[in-house]
Amino acid sequence: MPNPKSVVILGAGAWGTALGAIAEANNHQVKIWSRHGSLSLADAVKDADIILSAISMQGVSEVAKQIQSLDISPDVIFITATKGLDPETTCTPSQIWQEMFPLHSVVVLSGPNLSKEIQQELPAATVVASRSATAAEFVATVFSSPRFRVYTNLDPLGVELGGTLKNVIAIASGACDGLQLGTNAKAALVTRGLTEMVRIGVSWGAKTETFYGLSGLGDLLATCNSSLSRNYQVGYQLAQGKSLVEILAHLQGTAEGVNTCNVLMQSAKKQNISMPITEQVYRVFQGEITPRQALEELMLRDIKPEYND
Ligand SMILES: NC(=O)C1=CN([C@@H]2O[C@H](COP(=O)(O)OP(=O)(O)OC[C@H]3O[C@@H](n4cnc5c(N)ncnc54)[C@H](O)[C@@H]3O)[C@@H](O)[C@H]2O)C=CC1
Numbered sequence: 001m002p003n004p005k006s007v008v009i010l011g012a013g014a015w016g017t018a019l020g021a022i023a024e025a026n027n028h029q030v031k032i033w034s035r036h037g038s039l040s041l042a043d044a045v046k047d048a049d050i051i052l053s054a055i056s057m058q059g060v061s062e063v064a065k066q067i068q069s070l071d072i073s074p075d076v077i078f079i080t081a082t083k084g085l086d087p088e089t090t091c092t093p094s095q096i097w098q099e100m101f102p103l104h105s106v107v108v109l110s111g112p113n114l115s116k117e118i119q120q121e122l123p124a125a126t127v128v129a130s131r132s133a134t135a136a137e138f139v140a141t142v143f144s145s146p147r148f149r150v151y152t153n154l155d156p157l158g159v160e161l162g163g164t165l166k167n168v169i170a171i172a173s174g175a176c177d178g179l180q181l182g183t184n185a186k187a188a189l190v191t192r193g194l195t196e197m198v199r200i201g202v203s204w205g206a207k208t209e210t211f212y213g214l215s216g217l218g219d220l221l222a223t224c225n226s227s228l229s230r231n232y233q234v235g236y237q238l239a240q241g242k243s244l245v246e247i248l249a250h251l252q253g254t255a256e257g258v259n260t261c262n263v264l265m266q267s268a269k270k271q272n273i274s275m276p277i278t279e280q281v282y283r284v285f286q287g288e289i290t291p292r293q294a295l296e297e298l299m300l301r302d303i304k305p306e307y308n309d
Pocket residue numbers: 011012013014015016034035036054055056057058059060062063081082083084113114115116252253254256
């Protein structure tokens with residue numbers, strides 16, 4: 001374990017708090033900043049070795065801009081744990097952090113990490129990815145513990161997109177379970193969902209194999225099969241006939257898949273990339289069709305080869 005480091009967590013939500021507890025258990029000094037708390041951002045990031053952002057997508061650009069105006073040591077490593085896409089630019093959180101801090105190392109942390117289980121100290125594994133192998137290895141040592149196994153990876157975009165894109169498939173999976181469609185249907189949905197994730201992710205520059213790792217397939221398995229996932233909960237409740245507005249009004253925490261689905265649909269249309277599951281989730285959100293009609297549309301698509309469609 002490295003010497004104690006000063007770790008600043010941005011965001012006091014479910015994930016920020018859980019990650020703070022892991023670093024604290026490894027004897028690091030942890031400060032958690034929240035937009036609603038009394039600690040100023042300037043005081044929070046003063047003397048930081050690591051700044052870890054676990055804020056919702058909607059706050060990332062705004063908070064990164066505020067930090068840009070502060071005095072940050074060139075040695076600070078940024079970690080991003082947000083799973084979302086910017087609605088205006090389609091940038092990922094790490095691209096936003098890297099653009100604002102071009103001389104700093106930026107590390108993506110993503111994996112099958114349902115925060116409630118992590119808070120209960122159940123074992124889990126994750127991935128830390130960066131263009132800088134040294135930064136990724138350093139972050140791995142800060143967060144690794146007997147209950148949190150951290151792998152390094154050199155494809156930050158792929159790792160980040162795995163965690164982000166799977167949220168839309170988790171919504172579809174929740175709907176699949178809400179409609180009681182069975183295990184075969186779920187297996188088909190998740191597998192074809194992964195194909196969609198790879199298709200668009202690779203067109204954006206991610207590596208195919210990254211999607212078959214913990215941050216892609218691993219996170220899909222976790223969120224598509226657990227009612228602890230907020231995205232899954234959204235889909236499940238849609239299948240029960242609730243409106244999206246009603247569901248989001250009562251949901252505890254953030255379901256990033258809703259915004260991600262909208263951003264993905266715009267990009268897929270522009271790039272002419274086929275994303276049938278994402279498209280059906282989008283149409284359900286728009287109130288154009290019900291989850292059951294979405295299922296029928298998916299089942300009645302043209303017959304085609306499994307690959308190269
Ligand atoms: N909860 C989980 O199991 C996991 C969540 N994530 C990702 O981490 C991110 C945060 O998730 P949670 O902590 O679960 O959500 P949450 O809803 O519990 O917390 C979100 C945090 O972001 C802050 N925030 C929101 N908008 C902001 C703004 N405009 N300015 C400043 N702060 C703002 C909130 O104040 C809160 O502290 C999401 O992108 C999520 O996909 C990733 C892995 C696991």
